[in-house]
Amino acid sequence: MTDTLFAKIIRREIPATIVYEDDDVLGFKDIAPQAPVHVLFVPKNEAIPTLDDLKPEQAPLAGKLMLAAAEYARREGFAQDGYRVVMNCREHAGQTVFHIHLHLLAGAPLGRFGTPG
Ligand code: AMP
Numbered sequence: 001m002t003d004t005l006f007a008k009i010i011r012r013e014i015p016a017t018i019v020y021e022d023d024d025v026l027g028f029k030d031i032a033p034q035a036p037v038h039v040l041f042v043p044k045n046e047a048i049p050t051l052d053d054l055k056p057e058q059a060p061l062a063g064k065l066m067l068a069a070a071e072y073a074r075r076e077g078f079a080q081d082g083y084r085v086v087m088n089c090r091e092h093a094g095q096t097v098f099h100i101h102l103h104l105l106a107g108a109p110l111g112r113f114g115t116p117g
Contacts, residue, residue: 006042006099024061025068027104036107037083039072041065042099049098051089065102078106086113 009016010026019039020027030038043061048054054062066085073079083106088095 004047004099005097006040006101007047010042010044020068020072022064022068024064027068027072030103034103035105035110037076037078037105039069039104041068041072041102041104048100050095051087051100054100065100069102069104072104073106082106084110084113 005014008014009028016028016031018026018028020041021044024044025041026044027039027041030040043065046058046061048058048061051062069083069085070079073083083104086103086105087100088103
């Protein structure tokens with residue numbers, strides 16, 4: 001697996017606050033939270049740098065990231081209040097770690113998004 005920061009977290013070589021795990025997905029708290037709840041969901045067994053690198057046969061993995069986030073939201077009791085999931089792809093979205101990951105943001109009303117700047 002490509003040696004990204006998140007690969008090291010998956011291998012437990014650097015610490016993270018892990019809050020979700022199943023066979024395919026690891027969820028851990030973002031180190032610089034942008035909302036009261038900010039969790040990153042990453043594929044454990046496949047190193048895919050960006051969403052643009054995702055192949056059609058890997059579509060189930062993208063769904064598993066979504067389902068993991070939704071399950072975590074239900075488990076933690078904020079699914080009804082609502083939440084946002086985001087995946088940044090490359091420079092203009094501000095991607096900094098090149099191991100695909102889904103951001104889950106929740107815990108308060110969230111501002112709008114997508115404006116340049
Ligand atoms: P992105 O900008 O979409 O690539 O997201 C990368 C995220 O990883 C950012 O929100 C960072 O705050 C977060 N991050 C960086 N280093 C760590 C770390 N050691 N543990 C947890 N989250 C991290």
